Amino acid sequence: MDVGQMQRTWVEYTKSLFREGFLDAQFTQLQLLQDESNPDFVVEVVSLFFEDSERLLNDLARALDQQIVDFKRVDAHVHQLKGSSSSIGAQRVKNACIAFRNFCEEQNSEACLKCLHQVQQEYYLVKNKLETLIRLEQQIVAAGGSIPIEELSF
Amino acid sequence: MEGGNGGSCSSMEKVMGNYGDQPHVLAVDDNLIDRKLVEKLLKNSSCKVTTAENGLKALEYLGLGVDGRNKLDTNVSKVNLIITDYCMPGMTGYELLKKIKESSIMKEVPVVIMSYENIPTRITKCLEEGAQMFMLKPLKQSDVKKLRAFVGFKLSTQGYRIQKFCGKPTDCKVGLQWPYVLCRTITFHMRDTLAQHELQPAIANPTKALCR
Numbered sequence: 001m002d003v004g005q006m007q008r009t010w011v012e013y014t015k016s017l018f019r020e021g022f023l024d025a026q027f028t029q030l031q032l033l034q035d036e037s038n039p040d041f042v043v044e045v046v047s048l049f050f051e052d053s054e055r056l057l058n059d060l061a062r063a064l065d066q067q068i069v070d071f072k073r074v075d076a077h078v079h080q081l082k083g084s085s086s087s088i089g090a091q092r093v094k095n096a097c098i099a100f101r102n103f104c105e106e107q108n109s110e111a112c113l114k115c116l117h118q119v120q121q122e123y124y125l126v127k128n129k130l131e132t133l134i135r136l137e138q139q140i141v142a143a144g145g146s147i148p149i150e151e152l153s154f
Numbered sequence: 155m156e157g158g159n160g161g162s163c164s165s166m167e168k169v170m171g172n173y174g175d176q177p178h179v180l181a182v183d184d185n186l187i188d189r190k191l192v193e194k195l196l197k198n199s200s201c202k203v204t205t206a207e208n209g210l211k212a213l214e215y216l217g218l219g220v221d222g223r224n225k226l227d228t229n230v231s232k233v234n235l236i237i238t239d240y241c242m243p244g245m246t247g248y249e250l251l252k253k254i255k256e257s258s259i260m261k262e263v264p265v266v267i268m269s270y271e272n273i274p275t276r277i278t279k280c281l282e283e284g285a286q287m288f289m290l291k292p293l294k295q296s297d298v299k300k301l302r303a304f305v306g307f308k309l310s311t312q313g314y315r316i317q318k319f320c321g322k323p324t325d326c327k328v329g330l331q332w333p334y335v336l337c338r339t340i341t342f343h344m345r346d347t348l349a350q351h352e353l354q355p356a357i358a359n360p361t362k363a364l365c366r
Contacts, residue, residue: 026292026294029292029294029295030191032295033191033194033195033198033295035198038194041194044190045187045190045191048186048187048190049187052186052187076243079241080184080185082270083185083187083188083270083291084185084186084187084188086270086291086292087185087187087188087191087291087292088187089292
């Protein structure tokens with residue numbers, strides 16, 4: 001594949017992620033922050049997000065597994081995850097977290113567990129998408145091209 | 155000792171051109187990703203950034219003991235703006251704001267609160283406690299550009315400082331303010347950065363500027 005083709009693939013793939021709601025405008029903001037002084041910014045932030053989220057998901061599973069569930073603690077974790085996903089533009093994860101928090105308030109463990117599974121699902125989906133996207137970007141850069149962020153205005 | 159009504163045009167130009175100082179911003183947020191993001195946004199706006207992960211660490215950095223007592227060897231001299239998340243475990247951004255405003259040395263430093271949640275009572279509470287501005291997360295580059303306007307222009311020759319604040323206009327204050335030997339603070343309704351030609355008339359006639 002030549003650079004032009006790779007770039008076109010990147011544009012189409014990114015657009016589809018926005019269309020399907022996996023990512024929102026905040027992700028574009030992240031892309032825009034990447035520059036020569038910080039060429040790996042997006043990868044760094046996304047990696048942090050992966051680490052942070054997986055830790056939180058583990059903590060959540062543990063917290064919900066307790067005999068007596070500490071809903072304040074659960075809510076605090078979900079709040080963090082909602083924040084991070086919002087900051088990188090992982091829209092579906094964020095929305096799943098919002099629903100989760102409502103059930104925390106109601107102190108409904110069963111519903112919370114369902115929500116956790118929902119959040120996990122959305123997280124792994126978006127993780128997969130982001131990894132694919134980053135791989136595409138790295139290929140473009142390795143081939144001497146640049147990421148055509150300007151093409152994203154739609 | 156007050157140097158004239160804002161000085162001549164040429165010294166204004168000199169000063170605007172000489173504003174090479176990087177404002178130092180202290181960013182407080184318990185969320186790792188948000189810290190990284192705000193740091194990058196601020197650096198992109200030519201700010202020097204220090205981050206803290208909670209209110210206590212922020213107070214430590216500022217040289218304020220938890221009891222509000224000031225320590226000698228502080229970083230106070232360095233910080234031009236504090237931006238903090240509202241929802242933090244332990245000490246909230248609001249509580250941090252209060253501590254800063256209660257301290258004799260830090261109270262003049264503008265504090266901006268950020269939050270994911272758009273809750274009017276929360277916003278009012280923070281503004282009334284002295285926060286310069288309340289911003290909704292996630293932050294974008296355009297938000298940070300607005301923040302940049304809060305940091306004083308150091309007018310080295312005349313020693314004036316102009317700050318722009320969000321909220322109601324207040325009276326012009328003249329007095330000694332650290333770190334400037336002489337400083338006049340003028341407050342406006344927040345708008346975009348003043349153009350160079352607007353600077354001198356604004357200093358000369360602050361009341362008129364307030365009515366804009």
